[in-house]
Amino acid sequence: MKSVTCGTPKIMKPQIVYIICLSRSGSTLLGNIIGSHHEAMHLGEMVAPLDKQFPVKCRVCLDDPCPVWGRVITERDLITTYREFRRCSTKIMGFFALRRKRQGGKPYHLVGRAFPDINVLVDSSKNLDWCKFHYSNKKFDFKYIFLVRDLRGVFASSKRSFGTSLNTFATSASAQIDKFRQFYDDIDSASKLSLSYEQLVGETELCIKQMVAFLSLSFDESMLDPNSSVHHLIGGNPSYIMQFTQSKVHVEMLEQLLKVQLDKSDENYYLKSSSVEMDRRWQTELNDEEKMALKALNPVLSKAVGLQ
Ligand SMILES: [Zn+2]
Numbered sequence: 001m002k003s004v005t006c007g008t009p010k011i012m013k014p015q016i017v018y019i020i021c022l023s024r025s026g027s028t029l030l031g032n033i034i035g036s037h038h039e040a041m042h043l044g045e046m047v048a049p050l051d052k053q054f055p056v057k058c059r060v061c062l063d064d065p066c067p068v069w070g071r072v073i074t075e076r077d078l079i080t081t082y083r084e085f086r087r088c089s090t091k092i093m094g095f096f097a098l099r100r101k102r103q104g105g106k107p108y109h110l111v112g113r114a115f116p117d118i119n120v121l122v123d124s125s126k127n128l129d130w131c132k133f134h135y136s137n138k139k140f141d142f143k144y145i146f147l148v149r150d151l152r153g154v155f156a157s158s159k160r161s162f163g164t165s166l167n168t169f170a171t172s173a174s175a176q177i178d179k180f181r182q183f184y185d186d187i188d189s190a191s192k193l194s195l196s197y198e199q200l201v202g203e204t205e206l207c208i209k210q211m212v213a214f215l216s217l218s219f220d221e222s223m224l225d226p227n228s229s230v231h232h233l234i235g236g237n238p239s240y241i242m243q244f245t246q247s248k249v250h251v252e253m254l255e256q257l258l259k260v261q262l263d264k265s266d267e268n269y270y271l272k273s274s275s276v277e278m279d280r281r282w283q284t285e286l287n288d289e290e291k292m293a294l295k296a297l298n299p300v301l302s303k304a305v306g307l308q
Pocket of ligand 1 (some may be wrong): 058059061062065066067068069231232233300
């Protein structure tokens, strides 16, 4: 693929797209939409095994052979990268201050080598230091999609799964919003795009057109139906797996792998729906105090990532 910059033709570098958002904002859905493009692949949350102590295992293939995880990227590859990342993450001073002799980017390089037709890799890790660690690798163009979801929906999901209180959630969300603001401000405008979950689900085609323009890709109809193809994800929200497999047996295996009990409301919700659908459960699950407090925080989040 070629692009023209200042009148000089140049070959485009492979792109790494990071999805930046609060957990439970729809990043797995967004990653799968982009990953459904024939030139793109969604890898899930590359840093999840380190952040959440998950095994390096594809959530779709589980113990079956996976074309990506365990084959293209082995556990040893990731552990080596994590060790490097840990070593330098305490020294990260600022987005452009990072200069390392040993560069990040190795996992993306391994995937790129195994799948030469893929030009866009999506990593839905939400760890900003992880994004900064790889940034020094000049073989890639790094792009950032900031995804904002109505905080009432984000909180309802967290409350449902972990019993999170309003105060704990609001404090943590405010701190993360501050970090997002700093990160967003440091990135040049050509490398960042902001979207809302509500827009993504309500006006999917319009959002896809914005994203393909941002990534210099052609429009691909497959992106409208992200559940029709397999995405070999590590980490990421188990809801996609539920939606994709439509299988309670798979969900039970996933529970064993992650050593968690998946939320039954999620299970019922996702097993019954097979398409991209707006999750509005917060409307009945939250009380008035929770709704009011989070409604007031919504504009702060939107403003931090340039969405008004
Ligand atoms: Zn797999």
